Amino acid sequence: MDTLKVAVGQFPASNDIEENKQFISQLVSKAAMAKVELLVLPEASMCSFASELNVLREMSQRHTPDFIEFIKQLSIQHNMHIVVGVLSLNKDPAEQRVQNQLLVLNNKGEVISQYNKIHVYDAFKFKESDKVQPGTLYEDGSMFGIFKIKEFCFGLINCYDLRFPELARALVSRGVNVLSISANWIPGAYKEMHWDLLLRTRAVENTSYVLASGQTAPKGVGQSMVIDPMGFVLASCGEQVGIQVQDLSIKRIEEVRELLPCLANRRLV
Template identity: 30%
Template sequence: MSSITIGLLQAGFDGLPLENAGKAVDMVRKGFREADLIVLPEYSMLNPFKIGDPVKVYGYAETPVTSKYLSELSRLAEELGAFILAHFIEKTDTPPLTYSTSVLITDKGEAIPVYSKTHLFDAYGFRESSFFKPGKGPGRVVSVKGVKIGFTICYDLRFPELYRLYALSGSDLILVQAGWVKGPYKEEALDKLASVRAHENTVYIALADHVGEAFVGRSGVFNPWGLRELDLGWRETYMEHEVDASLVAEARKTLPVLEQAKAKWEIKQAG
């Protein structure tokens, strides 16, 4: 079975897009060893809550084809010979709303949008829907070095059906780009939810979180048994970790929940 080395960047990004790109490039370049795929956190292009005004956020949004922000990361991907998963504020045709999009940059520098955030963070007093349009469901499942990968963003972690769909689509690894806001029991929730999503789907979860005054950090990797294998703690850092798809196959043989799942339940809300 295949394996892949994941690089996770955990940092705070309070500037404008090119400034934030420069910080990400510097941190990754200094810490890089042998990662095949590097994951940047949510809001690493721009933090909409820091800007505060949806119209101003839309003014900084770009399209993938012409993006100066993605161009900076594309150069780094080519330099390192690694894939990079960027978080991207994408223009729509319905201003001032944008898409919260995961863009996979290949080791050749090609930028490919793979997912737009489905579940917007309208909770705990926040209204992410003031800035973003929701995506339309699961994104692509992409193979990197023979490991099949699904993509999610932050608040999606609270919605298990999305992760089950990725697992049933063959994902060995599901990536989470997060800007997990601090609050009572929020750090504990992040840790437990990532662990449960991994175990209930016998899949790896790799999570890159924003950190700083407003965000909890605690980025890391969770194996198919739900055990945390890597913890980036509460500081700005970059770390790498190997994900072995043979452990996914072993877990699914021992615990065949995906084979046993009733995949076509019809769920209707009461009332």
């Protein structure tokens, strides 16, 4: 119960749904061969969220249910938990924008957590909020994506969310000890450096493991990785399509939090 075999996977999602499924099937098969218990896939694994709104709405309506069923069957077949990014129509029919979601399916194919991206990517001359509605905030914290496997408690973060440390800290304050980050981190000046720096910072300041999955070129920087609670990279995918596998240890989290008790030493909450 005190160890968990995880993997982060990366590939270049497009609006060719069948091609995306082929990539995902290959990644899941590789993870299954390594006896992975949890695989983290990128944001918007189903299709390209950079598409026009009418395309995103059509994709969401026509393909999202089938895509989720596809992931469900993979999770059952391979006895694996899977984190995956999808786009969905808004439950409010008056809201034309779609939702950028992360779903967690357990090894029985059940959706055990769903997170709507809180911080949409309105930066670097891109405006995701034109097409994606930000997740609603609730006083009870029910908007957070939190789930457990064995003794590990995971918190979901979606791409641009990574730049907001208060989200990671809010998750950790609710018992999270592994931050699961799915992204399509768009290339650009300093962007790859920001990705690496922010991921490692979130690990160190929260003394938590970080699992980071990002899409590869041409739309993403790749560099999916697993990071230790002390901030060093345990495994990285580089730029190519593939996965990296790593064992997580509850004992390691406990050792780091005893050595570096910054969570216990907080004075501002």
